[in-house]
Amino acid sequence: QVQLVESGGGLVQAGGSLRLSCAASGRTFSNYVVAWFRQAPGKERDSVAAISRSGSNTNYADSVKGRFTISRENAKNTVYLQMNSLIPEDTAVYYCAARFLGGAEVNQDKYDYWGQGTQVTVSS
Numbered sequence: 513q514v515q516l517v518e519s520g521g522g523l524v525q526a527g528g529s530l531r532l533s534c535a536a537s538g539r540t541f542s543n544y545v546v547a548w549f550r551q552a553p554g555k556e557r558d559s560v561a562a563i564s565r566s567g568s569n570t571n572y573a574d575s576v577k578g579r580f581t582i583s584r585e586n587a588k589n590t591v592y593l594q595m596n597s598l599i600p601e602d603t604a605v606y607y608c609a610a611r612f613l614g615g616a617e618v619n620q621d622k623y624d625y626w627g628q629g630t631q632v633t634v635s636s
Contacts, residue, residue, distance in 0.1 A: 528598050546609070560606070605631050
C-alpha cells in the first residue's frame, strides 16, 4: 500500500504558473505508476497526466498538452506537475493517484491509491 499527499495548490492569475507535488510513503515508490486527475465544481473528475514508473513515458490530456509537465524523482518519492500558462478553466481540485506496476494510463479506474487533493484556482 502507498499513501499520497498533494501540495502546492493555491490562487494564481491567468497566465501564471504553479507546481504541484505528490509525496508518497509506504511501499517502493518506483514500482508505482502515478497520475494526476482534477475535478472542477459540478463536473466529473478528468485525467490530466500520467507518468511511468521510471519516468521515461508520459501521457497527457489534450487540454493540458504543451502547458503542463509531469515528472518524478523516485529517490524523493515525489511526483510533480508543473503547470504553466494557466487559464481559468484549469480551476479544480487536483488529485494524484497511484497504481502498482502497469502502464502510464490516464484511465482513473486503473488507479487504486488516491490523495486528498489540493485546490488550484486560476483567476481571470
